[in-house]
Amino acid sequence: xxxxxxxxxxxxxxxxxxxxxxxxxxxxxxxxxxxxxxxxxxxxxxxxxxxxxxxxxxxxxxxxxxxxxxxxxxxxxxxxxxxxxxxxxxxxxxxxxxxxxxxxxxxxxxxxxxxxxxxxxxxxxxxxxxxxxxxxxxxxxxxxxxxxxxxxxxxxxxxxxxxxxxxxxxxxxxxxxxxxxxxxxxxxxxxxxxxxxxxxxxxxxxxxxxxxxxxxxxxxxxxxxxxxxxxxxxxxxxxxxxxxxxxxxxxxxxxxxxxxxxxxxxxxxxxxxxxxxxxxxxxxxxxxxxxxxxxxxxxxxxxxxxxxxxxxxxxxxxxxxxxxxxx
Amino acid sequence: xxxxxxxxxxxxxxxxxxxxxxxxxxxxxxxxxxxxxxxxxxxxxxxxxxxxxxxxxxxxxxxxxxxxxxxxxxxxxxxxxxxxxxxxxxxxxxxxxxxxxxxxxxxxxxxxxxxxxxxxxxxxxxxxxxxxxxxxxxxxxxxxxxxxxxxxxxxxxxxxxxxxxxxxxxxxxxxxxxxxxxxxxxxxxxxxxxxxxxxxxxxxxxxxxxxxxxxxxxxxxxxxxxxxxxxxxxxxxxxxxxxxxxxxxxxxxxxxxxxxxxxxxxxxxxxxxxxxxxxxxxxxxxxxxxx
Amino acid sequence: xxxxxxxxxxxxxxxxxxxxxxxxxxxxxxxxxxxxxxxxxxxxxxxxxxxxxxxxxxxxxxxxxxxxxxxxxxxxxxxxxxxxxxxxxxxxxxxxxxxxxxxxxxxxxxxxxxxxxxxxxxxxxxxxxxxxxxxxxxxxxxxxxxxxxxxxxxxxxxxxxxxxxxxxxxxxxxxxxxxxxxxxxxxxxxxxxxxxxxxxxxxxxxxxxxxxxxxxxxxxxxxxxxxxxxxxxxxxxxxxxxxxxxxxxxxxxxxxxxxxxxxxxxxxxxxxxxxxxxxxxxxxxxxxxxxxxxxxxxxxxxxxx
Numbered sequence: 001x002x003x004x005x006x007x008x009x010x011x012x013x014x015x016x017x018x019x020x021x022x023x024x025x026x027x028x029x030x031x032x033x034x035x036x037x038x039x040x041x042x043x044x045x046x047x048x049x050x051x052x053x054x055x056x057x058x059x060x061x062x063x064x065x066x067x068x069x070x071x072x073x074x075x076x077x078x079x080x081x082x083x084x085x086x087x088x089x090x091x092x093x094x095x096x097x098x099x100x101x102x103x104x105x106x107x108x109x110x111x112x113x114x115x116x117x118x119x120x121x122x123x124x125x126x127x128x129x130x131x132x133x134x135x136x137x138x139x140x141x142x143x144x145x146x147x148x149x150x151x152x153x154x155x156x157x158x159x160x161x162x163x164x165x166x167x168x169x170x171x172x173x174x175x176x177x178x179x180x181x182x183x184x185x186x187x188x189x190x191x192x193x194x195x196x197x198x199x200x201x202x203x204x205x206x207x208x209x210x211x212x213x214x215x216x217x218x219x220x221x222x223x224x225x226x227x228x229x230x231x232x233x234x235x236x237x238x239x240x241x242x243x244x245x246x247x248x249x250x251x252x253x254x255x256x257x258x259x260x261x262x263x264x265x266x267x268x269x270x271x272x273x274x275x276x277x278x279x280x281x282x283x284x285x286x287x288x289x290x291x292x293x294x295x296x297x298x299x300x301x302x303x304x305x306x307x308x309x310x311x312x313x314x315x316x317x318x319x320x321x322x323x324x325x326x327x
Numbered sequence: 328x329x330x331x332x333x334x335x336x337x338x339x340x341x342x343x344x345x346x347x348x349x350x351x352x353x354x355x356x357x358x359x360x361x362x363x364x365x366x367x368x369x370x371x372x373x374x375x376x377x378x379x380x381x382x383x384x385x386x387x388x389x390x391x392x393x394x395x396x397x398x399x400x401x402x403x404x405x406x407x408x409x410x411x412x413x414x415x416x417x418x419x420x421x422x423x424x425x426x427x428x429x430x431x432x433x434x435x436x437x438x439x440x441x442x443x444x445x446x447x448x449x450x451x452x453x454x455x456x457x458x459x460x461x462x463x464x465x466x467x468x469x470x471x472x473x474x475x476x477x478x479x480x481x482x483x484x485x486x487x488x489x490x491x492x493x494x495x496x497x498x499x500x501x502x503x504x505x506x507x508x509x510x511x512x513x514x515x516x517x518x519x520x521x522x523x524x525x526x527x528x529x530x531x532x533x534x535x536x537x538x539x540x541x542x543x544x545x546x547x548x549x550x551x552x553x554x555x556x557x558x559x560x561x562x563x564x565x566x567x568x569x570x571x572x573x574x575x576x577x578x579x580x581x582x583x584x585x586x587x588x589x590x591x592x593x594x595x596x597x598x599x600x601x602x603x604x605x606x607x608x609x610x611x612x613x614x615x616x617x618x
Numbered sequence: 619x620x621x622x623x624x625x626x627x628x629x630x631x632x633x634x635x636x637x638x639x640x641x642x643x644x645x646x647x648x649x650x651x652x653x654x655x656x657x658x659x660x661x662x663x664x665x666x667x668x669x670x671x672x673x674x675x676x677x678x679x680x681x682x683x684x685x686x687x688x689x690x691x692x693x694x695x696x697x698x699x700x701x702x703x704x705x706x707x708x709x710x711x712x713x714x715x716x717x718x719x720x721x722x723x724x725x726x727x728x729x730x731x732x733x734x735x736x737x738x739x740x741x742x743x744x745x746x747x748x749x750x751x752x753x754x755x756x757x758x759x760x761x762x763x764x765x766x767x768x769x770x771x772x773x774x775x776x777x778x779x780x781x782x783x784x785x786x787x788x789x790x791x792x793x794x795x796x797x798x799x800x801x802x803x804x805x806x807x808x809x810x811x812x813x814x815x816x817x818x819x820x821x822x823x824x825x826x827x828x829x830x831x832x833x834x835x836x837x838x839x840x841x842x843x844x845x846x847x848x849x850x851x852x853x854x855x856x857x858x859x860x861x862x863x864x865x866x867x868x869x870x871x872x873x874x875x876x877x878x879x880x881x882x883x884x885x886x887x888x889x890x891x892x893x894x895x896x897x898x899x900x901x902x903x904x905x906x907x908x909x910x911x912x913x914x915x916x917x918x919x920x921x922x923x
Contacts, residue, residue, distance in 0.1 A: 056826060089828035096827075101820040106842040106918055116828045151918040167828070460633045462902040464861045465895050469644045472883050472891075549760050556762045556865060557880060569762075576766040576869065580774055590763045597758035 001073060003174060003207050004030040004053075009067035009077075011045075011052045014060070018279035022048040024231040026067075027305070032174065035201060035208040037218035037239065039254070040228035043275055046211045049228075050177050052077070054092060055084045072174070089116040093168030097180040099160035103152040109136070109163055110148045116171040135166040139196060158189035162196065169200055175207045176200075182217055194221055215254055219243055224311075227251050230276050230286035233305050237312040245327050247314040249291045252326045285317060293324050345534075348610040355606020358599035365596055369415030378406035380413040381564060389582040399584040401574060410566055411589050417567040418593070421482050422548040428486025429493055429547070430540055436490070437497025442505065452498065455491050463488040464550070471559040481560060485550050489543050496535050534611045541604035545597040552593065568593040619921055623911055630907055637899040641892050642684055646677065688896075704893035707878060714784060715874035718797070718866070719859045721790055725798030726805055726855065731848065733802070734809020738817060738844070739836055749806060756803020761862045765796040765869045782871035793870045797862050801855050808851050813844035842916065849916060853909035857902040 011023040023045040030036050038046045051057050053069050053076050069076040071092070076084065088094075093116075096102040104112055113132035117123045123131060136144040139162040152160055161181060168176055178197060182190035198221055201208050212218050218225055219239055226236040227250065235248040246252045253271045262268060273290035276282060284299035285291070291298070298317055305315045318324045349355055373380065378396070384404030392399045398407035440451035467484045474480055552569030554560035561567040568589050575586030730753075737749035759767075772792060773781040779792050816822070817840050825839045863876040871877075875894060882890035914920045 054827060056823060085829045085831060087829070088826065089830075094824075094827040096820060096824060098820065102824045104821040104825070104839055107839070115825075115830065119829050119831075119834070153919050164824075457633055457636070460630070460903050460906055461637060462857055462861070462899045464857075465898055466640065466644070468864075468883065469641065469891070469895060473644050545758070552760060553762065553865065557868070558884075572763055572766070576762070579766055579770055583770055586766055586770065590759075590767065594755075594759050594763060597760075598754065601754060601758060 002029050002070075003032045003034075003072060005068075005070045006049075006053070007068050009049060009052060009069065010065040011048055011057060011062060012065055013062050015279075020278045022062075022231055022278060023052060026228070026231075026233050028226050028233065028236065030175070030207050030209065033201075033205045033207055034224065035210060035222040037222035037225040038209060038211045038228060039213065039215060039218050039225060041213055041275060043230075043278070044228040045231040046228050047179050050094075050179060050209060050211060054088055054094065054177075055079075055081065056088075056094075086120070089168075089173070090120045090122075090171045091173050092175045092177065093171070093173040094177045095161070095164045095168045095179065095181050098184045099157060099164050100152065100184075102164060103160060105152055108149050108151055109155070112152075113148070113163070113167050113170060116167065120171055122171055131170065132166075135170045136163070139163070139166045139200075140192075141166075157185050158192060161185060161189075161193050165193075165196060165200065169204065169206065172204065173206065175209070177209045177211070179211045180213070181210070183212070183214070190217070197221060215243070215258065216260075227254070230282075231278060232286065232303075232315065233313075234287065234315040235313065236305065237309075241309075241312055247308050247312060247319045247326055248316045249293050249319075249324075249326055250287045253290075285315070293318055293326075345607075345610040349606050352606040352609065354602040355610075358602030358606070361595060361599040362603065365415060365592065365599070366419060369412050369419055372412040373409060373416070376406070376409050376412070378409045380405060380409040380566070382406070389578060389585065391582070391584055398588045399582070401585055402578060402582075407585065407588060410571060411568070411592055414566040414568045414571050414589065415592060415596075417561055417565060418548055418551065418569065419596075421485070421551045421561070421567065422544045425482035425486035425547040425551070426489070426540060426544045428483055429489040429543055430536070432487070432490040433493025434497055434536065436494040437499075438501055440494070441498040441501025444502075444505075448498070452495075455494055459491050464553075467550070467554070468557070468559060471554060478561070478565075481551065481554070482547075485547050485554075488550065489547060493536070493539055493543070496539055500535055538604055538608040538611060541600060541607055545600040545604075548593075548597065548600075619915070622914060626907055626910060630903055633903055634900055637903070638685065638688060638896055639681075641895045641899070642681060646680070704889050707890060708875060708893060708897055711873060711875040711878050714872060715860075715863055715867070715876060717790070718793055718863055718872065718874060719856070721794035722797035722801070722859050722862075723856065725794060726801035726859075727848075729798070729802040730805025731809050731845070733806040734848075735813060735836065735841075735844075737806065737810040738813035739832070741814065746810075750810065753803040753806035753810075756799050756801070757807070759800065761796050761800055762865045762869065764799060765793070765866060768792050768796055769869070782869075784870075784872045784874075789870075789872075793866050793872060797859055797866050800862070801859060804851065804855065805848055808847040809844065812847040813840055816840045816843040819843075846913065846916065849909065849913045852912070853902075853906035856905045856909070860898055860902060 006029070007027045009023055009026040010021075013020040013022060026045070026049050028036065028038075038049070040046045048057065048062075052062075052064050053071075055076070057064065064077055067077055071087070074083075076087070079087075103109075110129065110132055113135060114123075114125070114128040117128040117131060118125070122128075133144055133148055136148055141147060141159055141162055147155070152163070155163065165181075176197075181197065182193050185193060194217060197208065197210070200206060208221070210218060210221055222239050224237070225239050225242045226233050227242070227248065228234065229250050235242065235246065235251050237247070242251065243255070246255065250271075256262075256269045257271060259268060271290055276286050276289070284297075284301055285294070285303045288294040288298040293316075295318070301317055303315050303317060305313050306320050307313045308320055314320060316324075316326075319326060382405060384400065387400055387404040389402045390396065390400045390404075392407075396406050396408065398411060400407055401410065436451060436455075440448045467488060470484050471481065548568075551560050551567060552572065555567050555569030556573045558573075561570055563570070571589035572586065572593065575582075575589055578585050733749040733753060737746040737753075740746055769781050769792060773779045780786070780789055783789050813836075817836075822835060822839060825835050830839070860876075863874060864880050865876075866872070867874045867877040868880055875897070878890065879894040879898070881887075882894060
């Protein structure tokens, strides 16, 4: 049985200005010990999808409208709050994008590290303190004995993210969700954090969902990658395949957009147009207005994610029909 | 989130946006309406009444509300309705005048300090800090005792209590504005300093200033009523709500209507002003929308 | 942190000095003295009395001697109550006012913080509207309105309490309630605002992601930050309660310092007025200082440099 099986997840926000369909019909699967990458621009729904799994979406105005999320057989989307609370921090750990705002400035690092252990009754105060210290050392924070009683603002960005990772893993969860863990950090520190995540993953056999807008980050760490656009999954493939031979125009465009890949002196490639307004109902493929391969059919027909090769699915109508080769 | 679609709509200025949001706030609208009614009654009401606020009727004395005297009469037989409305006029006028004083000093002080910056700013704001620590209420009490029965002094003194926070708010706004690009653009275009201050800064400072002004008026009215209650504010034969409440409190056992009506008017006015001020603040502060 | 405290304390001294000076000169400007109400006083006695109070000296000397006495803690003899010094009068009345103020503050904090937390945690529900409206009533109803109303309702109609006096423990209830409810309103609003602000921060989401219960989120994670606005309001709140006590003590006929202040103003009792004004002012300044320090201490970013 898969560790996590999400099917047909649909999350919307009912705001004063209309209903924003942030996540539409998202499905994916994760086995124990796997790493899954979720790639997309801001607003693509990647964070909202994962937050929905843990019930961390503010429920007015947000609403999980449909779908199933089987975690070890239990449907997270239908679980009552108290059941979810037992899972959060204990069986599923989560780290967030900005470690400065994501750590409580009024509590010491120690107080925050021991929390998952105390909340879930895993250890008493003294044992928890010892475990916290060990955890802090393991993620590579120097002088841990002294620093554990410091406050978050006394740490650098990279160190804070290490604290977050330690905190998310301290209760030995089966799954770690990392929401843009490197985005707020310096480039040099990014590599260290990714290394740390990889290390922890192999040491503890934790499954990881890595969310990022940066393809390079995902390429390094993940076994399998899904690409999201405007709330939908547009492509799903093993990492190597995705980068060598994408089968969706958007993925290709993302690859081309990386400044590092472009010839010096030439104009930077950008994807023409703007991401769609998720409050407006759309027909057909959401990427069509910006796609160089789009035809009339693309905006008229219903678009679905379908397999185009073993383990490889694409939501591009034309790619499914074999009409185009994206690469 | 995604603003692409909104670019296609006609743009709404900050003011239009704020106005729309304000209109949606039911309490603020209620407050505004109540204020208009009360102000209207206070300023124009006495003209329409048959009784003057001064005419005494010693035979009648303190009488409960009746057809003749809608809110009753006080111990000298004066029509309470007329007194309450007239008192409203005084209270509101003092409130507005004192707030105007507060606003003027605060605005000038804050703009100057913020715009000139550097040492001038440091000195000016340090003064504000020191003044902030002084218990102004006590000084005002002493002041009114010493120089007594001067109506103008009353609202200058009261206004002088509240200008400090206004100065701080204004200065904060000016500092934030100074760093914004359109000011640099104006400077690059060669506009003179004074023109920049008047034409560009002041309109943008107005938002928080408007909010704070609306919230200062009730604070000021409270202070006036407080002083009048202690006998240091408005003097008879003039009356204000504060004085009326004092007189009402004295006759509370025999004539509770003398306390209840002025208290009701006063509290309702403060309510309305506070709701309006809150509504303005919520409407103008884009960040703090509480949905 | 210690440096900060030292600097603030030093900064308070010029303030106190200014307060003393202004108070002195204001009272000196008042026409009137200890002899105003007595009419036919023989000249020598008048001279003696004036000499006793130092009124025959030039102004600057009076000021100097006054300041000198102040530094020694001596507030001088009262004009009206000739055999008692201002210090004595203050000492007698102070405990009463402190008790009143203390109970009022406790009521204000207990009710205000509770209402504020309830309103924030259940935002936009009926609990929120009820709490916020109650808070607004507290803010809009001044003590001199609420006081008489409470007396009207509870003392005169229901006859549960005395309308005035301070002799029985029950007498504490109405005055303290009057003073306290007003500030409960302000505190409720500040708490609500502070809590809402904190609850919208990212680290609250992190706490939930760790499996924290609502109670844990509110009381362990949010409260520390959420109460900051209340702490910074404590200074003005205490000052307000102290000045509010003038009116309360007058309405309820309580033998506290506020009543002395008000009557001394009317009696033109210069030394008593200056003495109490100065005392209040100093108290307020010092309490503001304490609140300031508390506020800085509670914020780890400022406490640990």
